[in-house]
Amino acid sequence: MKRAGRRSVVFAEYMLWFLMTAVIIMVAVLVYDKVSEATDSRAVIALVIIAVICALAGLLTALDALRRRYMTGLPVRKITDATERIAAGDFSVRIAPARALEAYNGYGEIMDNVNAMAEELGKTSVLNKDFISNVSHEFKTPLSVICTYAYAIADGRLTDEETRSYARTLAETASRLSSLTTNILRLNRMEHQPPPEFRPTDIGESLRRSVIAFEDAAEEKGVALECDVCDGAVALSDEGLLELIWNNLLSNAVKFTPRGGMVRVTLAQRGGEIVAEISDSGCGMNEGVGEHIFDKFYQGDTSHASEGNGLGLALVKKAIDLLGCVIDVESSPGEGSTFRVRFAACDRERVSL
Ligand SMILES: Nc1ncnc2c1ncn2[C@@H]1O[C@H](COP(=O)(O)OP(=O)(O)OP(=O)(O)O)[C@@H](O)[C@H]1O
Numbered sequence: 099m100k101r102a103g104r105r106s107v108v109f110a111e112y113m114l115w116f117l118m119t120a121v122i123i124m125v126a127v128l129v130y131d132k133v134s135e136a137t138d139s140r141a142v143i144a145l146v147i148i149a150v151i152c153a154l155a156g157l158l159t160a161l162d163a164l165r166r167r168y169m170t171g172l173p174v175r176k177i178t179d180a181t182e183r184i185a186a187g188d189f190s191v192r193i194a195p196a197r198a199l200e201a202y203n204g205y206g207e208i209m210d211n212v213n214a215m216a217e218e219l220g221k222t223s224v225l226n227k228d229f230i231s232n233v234s235h236e237f238k239t240p241l242s243v244i245c246t247y248a249y250a251i252a253d254g255r256l257t258d259e260e261t262r263s264y265a266r267t268l269a270e271t272a273s274r275l276s277s278l279t280t281n282i283l284r285l286n287r288m289e290h291q292p293p294p295e296f297r298p299t300d301i302g303e304s305l306r307r308s309v310i311a312f313e314d315a316a317e318e319k320g321v322a323l324e325c326d327v328c329d330g331a332v333a334l335s336d337e338g339l340l341e342l343i344w345n346n347l348l349s350n351a352v353k354f355t356p357r358g359g360m361v362r363v364t365l366a367q368r369g370g371e372i373v374a375e376i377s378d379s380g381c382g383m384n385e386g387v388g389e390h391i392f393d394k395f396y397q398g399d400t401s402h403a404s405e406g407n408g409l410g411l412a413l414v415k416k417a418i419d420l421l422g423c424v425i426d427v428e429s430s431p432g433e434g435s436t437f438r439v440r441f442a443a444c445d446r447e448r449v450s451l
């Protein structure tokens with residue numbers, strides 16, 4: 099019920115209260131007239147008036163009790179039952195839509211809010227369960243690899259060459275586990291961190307640094323890395339979060355582009371907007387995959403599943419939200435992908451870096 103509607107209900111309740119009092123006074127006056135015509139005894143008149151007032155008050159109190167039962171008692175009972183079940187961990191509870199009388203006094207709104215709260219808690223609980231089972235799954239495979247290889251080395255029956263190869267696998271698997279742990283901790287920290295302290299940041303400078311850091315990886319894979327970044331694009335931002343965004347987008351672009359392909363990085367300022375684009379000529383993705391790429395642990399391209407855990411873009415999305423900028427993706431299978439990040443530019447003349 100809207101605030102104006104609630105005010106008129108409160109007003110009607112007050113009116114009802116004063117009307118009932120007025121009715122009792124009126125009836126008392128009428129009874130006094132009638133009884134004083136029939137008798138002169140003050141005691142009898144007083145007794146009759148008291149009796150009539152008591153009877154009327156009793157009747158009106160009974161009516162008011164009925165009103166309270168339907169307008170207050172029932173909705174409060176429903177809300178209490180539901181919140182008790184929610185407190186006990188049952189998020190499937192929903193209060194049936196309020197009937198006309200129950201919806202007065204804002205109870206209808208409280209019921210809707212309790213339902214929305216239960217739904218939200220239910221979703222969070224499912225997400226938590228999924229998160230735990232995903233984390234366990236991601237840890238289980240490398241741990242079993244480590245166990246098998248470590249026992250094989252401990253047996254002492256391997257050749258020197260085999261031992262070196264097993265030890266290398268152990269080191270790589272352990273380092274993947276370590277980066278998985280780092281990403282989970284980072285994601286958790288970012289989910290609870292307050293908004294960052296924004297500083298005027300040269301976006302081009304930060305993007306260039308990340309591109310340089312990826313040159314070796316791209317060359318090793320035989321992927322051409324092109325960079326065309328404008329100067330002087332300044333936005334209020336956070337260096338650490340920017341680095342995280344560029345590193346994950348570049349790592350994906352190189353990872354999902356086959357040998358002989360190309361990754362192109364551009365940065366341009368159009369009026370008040372700075373647009374960074376990271377495009378690749380890689381495997382691309384279909385719409386179904388595109389819808390989930392920012393979900394935690396989602397990996398659309400199973401052929402590269404062992405090269406990550408599906409946390410990179412979840413981190414990127416969190417960083418984008420913290421920075422208040424926007425990311426969008428254009429991609430089609432076999433034709434590559436373009437990730438575009440947009441920032442609001444700030445006036446270079448008026449800020450000092
Ligand atoms: N440039 C890209 N080209 C094609 N598919 C992509 C690209 N970037 C992301 N994807 C798809 O999105 C999924 C999620 O990406 P994300 O970076 O979160 O995970 P990942 O790279 O598989 O693992 P991690 O980042 O943890 O190493 C990828 O598995 C892939 O299917």
Ligand SMILES: [Mg+2]
Pocket residue numbers: 346349350406409410411
């Ligand atoms: Mg990634």
